[in-house]
Amino acid sequence: PKYVYDFTEGNKDMKDLLGGKGANLAEMTNLGLPVPPGFTITTEACRVYLASGAEPPELRDEVTEHLETLEKKMGKRLGQPDNPLLVSVRSGAKFSMPGMMDTVLNIGLNDQSVHGLAAQSGGDERFAWDSYRRLIQMFGKTVLGVPGERFEEALEEAKRVKGTESDLGLDAQDFRKLVDTYKHIVREHTGREFPQDPREQMDLAIRAVFDSWNGERARLYRRQERIPHDLGTAVNVVAMVFGNMGMDSGTGVAFTRDPSSGRQGVYGDYLQNAQGEDVVAGIRNTVPLQELEKIDKKSYDELLRIMEVLENHYRDLCDIEFTIERGKLWMLQTRVGKRTAAAAFCIATQLVDQGLIDMDEALKRVNGVQLAQLMFPRFDENAVAAGKAKRIARGIAASPGAAVGKAVFDQDTAVKWSQSGEKVILIRRETNPDDLNGMIAAEGILTSRGGKTSHAAVVARGMGKTCVCGAEELDVDVKLRRMTAPGGIVVEEGDVISIDGTTGQVYLGEVPVVPSPVVEYFEGRLDPQDAGADELVRAVDRIMKHADAKRRLRVRANADTPEDSARARRFGAEGIGLCRTEHMFLGERRKHVERLILADTEAEREEALAALLPLQRQDFIGIFEAMDGLPVTIRLLDPPLHEFLPDLTELSVRVAVAEARGEKNEDDLRLLQAVRRLHEQNPMLGLRGVRLGLVVPGLFIMQVRAIAEAAAERRKAGGDPRAEIMIPLVGAVQELEIIREESERVLAEVARETGIELDALIGTMIELPRAALTAGQIAECAQFFSFGTNDLTQTTWGFSRDDVEAAFFSTYLEKGIFGVSPFEALDRDGVGRLIRIAAEEGRAARPDLKLGVCGEHGGDPESVHFFHEVGLDYVSCSPFRVPVARLEAGRAAV
Numbered sequence: 001p002k003y004v005y006d007f008t009e010g011n012k013d014m015k016d017l018l019g020g021k022g023a024n025l026a027e028m029t030n031l032g033l034p035v036p037p038g039f040t041i042t043t044e045a046c047r048v049y050l051a052s053g054a055e056p057p058e059l060r061d062e063v064t065e066h067l068e069t070l071e072k073k074m075g076k077r078l079g080q081p082d083n084p085l086l087v088s089v090r091s092g093a094k095f096s097m098p099g100m101m102d103t104v105l106n107i108g109l110n111d112q113s114v115h116g117l118a119a120q121s122g123g124d125e126r127f128a129w130d131s132y133r134r135l136i137q138m139f140g141k142t143v144l145g146v147p148g149e150r151f152e153e154a155l156e157e158a159k160r161v162k163g164t165e166s167d168l169g170l171d172a173q174d175f176r177k178l179v180d181t182y183k184h185i186v187r188e189h190t191g192r193e194f195p196q197d198p199r200e201q202m203d204l205a206i207r208a209v210f211d212s213w214n215g216e217r218a219r220l221y222r223r224q225e226r227i228p229h230d231l232g233t234a235v236n237v238v239a240m241v242f243g244n245m246g247m248d249s250g251t252g253v254a255f256t257r258d259p260s261s262g263r264q265g266v267y268g269d270y271l272q273n274a275q276g277e278d279v280v281a282g283i284r285n286t287v288p289l290q291e292l293e294k295i296d297k298k299s300y301d302e303l304l305r306i307m308e309v310l311e312n313h314y315r316d317l318c319d320i321e322f323t324i325e326r327g328k329l330w331m332l333q334t335r336v337g338k339r340t341a342a343a344a345f346c347i348a349t350q351l352v353d354q355g356l357i358d359m360d361e362a363l364k365r366v367n368g369v370q371l372a373q374l375m376f377p378r379f380d381e382n383a384v385a386a387g388k389a390k391r392i393a394r395g396i397a398a399s400p401g402a403a404v405g406k407a408v409f410d411q412d413t414a415v416k417w418s419q420s421g422e423k424v425i426l427i428r429r430e431t432n433p434d435d436l437n438g439m440i441a442a443e444g445i446l447t448s449r450g451g452k453t454s455h456a457a458v459v460a461r462g463m464g465k466t467c468v469c470g471a472e473e474l475d476v477d478v479k480l481r482r483m484t485a486p487g488g489i490v491v492e493e494g495d496v497i498s499i500d501g502t503t504g505q506v507y508l509g510e511v512p513v514v515p516s517p518v519v520e521y522f523e524g525r526l527d528p529q530d531a532g533a534d535e536l537v538r539a540v541d542r543i544m545k546h547a548d549a550k551r552r553l554r555v556r557a558n559a560d561t562p563e564d565s566a567r568a569r570r571f572g573a574e575g576i577g578l579c580r581t582e583h584m585f586l587g588e589r590r591k592h593v594e595r596l597i598l599a600d601t602e603a604e605r606e607e608a609l610a611a612l613l614p615l616q617r618q619d620f621i622g623i624f625e626a627m628d629g630l631p632v633t634i635r636l637l638d639p640p641l642h643e644f645l646p647d648l649t650e651l652s653v654r655v656a657v658a659e660a661r662g663e664k665n666e667d668d669l670r671l672l673q674a675v676r677r678l679h680e681q682n683p684m685l686g687l688r689g690v691r692l693g694l695v696v697p698g699l700f701i702m703q704v705r706a707i708a709e710a711a712a713e714r715r716k717a718g719g720d721p722r723a724e725i726m727i728p729l730v731g732a733v734q735e736l737e738i739i740r741e742e743s744e745r746v747l748a749e750v751a752r753e754t755g756i757e758l759d760a761l762i763g764t765m766i767e768l769p770r771a772a773l774t775a776g777q778i779a780e781c782a783q784f785f786s787f788g789t790n791d792l793t794q795t796t797w798g799f800s801r802d803d804v805e806a807a808f809f810s811t812y813l814e815k816g817i818f819g820v821s822p823f824e825a826l827d828r829d830g831v832g833r834l835i836r837i838a839a840e841e842g843r844a845a846r847p848d849l850k851l852g853v854c855g856e857h858g859g860d861p862e863s864v865h866f867f868h869e870v871g872l873d874y875v876s877c878s879p880f881r882v883p884v885a886r887l888e889a890g891r892a893a894v
């Protein structure tokens, strides 16, 4: 294979082979932009090196060949003593990994060529020695492994001796001395001299870039960002241009538009007489890019022209790195820039208006994760700016949301305080399964260690709780119940803090929370057509409309009350995919359920059911009304009955206490017997779902009657109720047949009684592997399937969700057994395969079978794409997730 490509040979679509930086340098070269010449060593060469421990044998000759071409172009040889060519050796993987890998500038300088460089620059000795000391510093650190502080300390010392604050105060003589000091540091640390041979410098630097792929920080970053470990990095060798040749030179970074709002304009920073990382390293104060117009108008104008060329070419926001050498502008890097969620929506529609992209492309440029971020309530930035709260640290944004509460450092305090009505934030170094109750009690969780797959992060996301993790600037002392932030700020137990799980920011004090304008828009309280409407709201509106027009999947909501149903409808739900009935048996109604369970005689049971019937009917009337004209899928009772009875321990204590007093409560005794009888080792796999309908006479019949009577009543009132009756946890068609027959009998009875014909559908959930595998049989008896992916994931993996997430999922994620929890994103290979089988065989048996999904995966961006692929009719998710599912269903269809 070919291991080295000249910049003239590549293009932007070759990122796999040339890495992002190399591919884009080639693209800019071919666009005719001023890029210093150079070449790229492929990721394939890196992979060979990493696998075998040695560079591929052909590499050396290929590099020599390309170096010679470069030397010819530049008219000088690498490190040539009287007129040296200098190069940079830069890492660049397919995905940008900020600050993870390293770059060495000024390669080719040594004790001879430093004089040549000075002569080349018209006798600028200061520049030449500054460049040389930079080489030793960067090379020493990244190639030879000398701790960077050693060099930084020496530089500080030189400034101190000279009595200057800035490196601009140092002259040629000072840098020359610094070179000696640096060389000494290298000798002391490595037992060898700083290498003088330019080619050896280059080869060692290339190898160091290869090695940096497996550095600890790089591995950690890849794990967190789920970037595969076997991609390898490319290496770019680029002719040096110099921003440190005096005040008419400099270096800068820029965005082609504002990455936080998308607004067009000039965004960037510039630093005169500086090289490479100086701009971001903060060694001196940079100036806003606008000021370059005054400093060097010609270069400024050219830069703006190039930014326009890049935007038009990439049809997107780009970020760039550039250097000016004595009035001549050079482009050193570009890529499609990162942006905030809000900017993503705004930029996409701006580019449509500019005619650069169409609406399909705009839809692809945003995603459901960004939309979900925009829907969380957020901290009021004005309040932060007004000094109401102080930003004290930043960690990893692990689970979105804005949480405010009193700092607590242990689970007991978290539970105790929250029980007495306080809002608390649980702060730990890292969490483990013992912290679970504290995490449940807290408004939010903050840790100083661990990344996106740490225990805190995984469990918080599972609970939908705000979490910032890995805030390493914070020193958490659990014993003393306090944490220390930079600048000596101490947060004691009970102090109020605010954490932002969307940005990772941590504040001392209470930051007021404001509702998201995007939610206000979905709720219908903000009109995007209003003259004063926010650009973001208008952008979201346009893109959502396009998604709705394009999508094939319908989107329904999981909602159990009229209020939730109405809200879901405002959010665009096209029906209810899951109306749970269990909450309708709680509260006041518990006593009827108890009587039902305890009934000894037919009459007692009938009486309890008769009491429940009108209550249930009323529940359904409200929901049908809110969802008038749209389908409402009602699931008959699913959870084990003992969930409606008192806790076994509490009840036993009550009975024992009564007995000790010599009292005897007959009802309690009977209840205790029932609780004992219904106690299960594995309730999840016990008496629940359709099994209840088969075992408890009259229960499902009562529910079906309530649905039918409610529908009839709505019809009488002029409404358009569309009931769908759903039987949970079916594993065999025989179970369904019995319930279906009974249900149809009840529907017919109610039709006779009311004189109203009802066309309710009867279907089943597919949430057991056996149901999926016998879907062909089940479809004979079911008018629709709804995949209950939460239970289907539990039963397919054999995971009890309530237990495994806290106990060991973080370990599984860290060991790479899966990249995301299968409860967050659908497991395509296992659970997904069952869904595919059931969909195909179900449709084969009954072509008009309706297919939907009602697990939480229905609102997960990635999973929605899968459901689209499999050809389901709809997804159903929590009301808040409906817009996310609509957007992703649209994206899946374009």
Ligand code: ADP
Pocket: 036, 087, 088, 090, 091, 099, 101, 102, 103, 105, 238, 239, 240, 241, 242, 243, 275, 276, 277, 321, 322, 323, 332, 333
């Ligand atoms: P990173 O990926 O960390 O941004 P880069 O490879 O882009 O690292 O290089 C770091 C800095 O060095 C950048 O500011 C870049 O502009 C500068 N730089 C890299 N190569 C050259 C070169 N040939 N001439 C001048 N400056 C360079």
Ligand code: MG
Pocket: 321, 333
């Ligand atoms: Mg860079």
Ligand code: MG
Pocket: 728, 767, 788, 790, 791
């Ligand atoms: Mg279920």
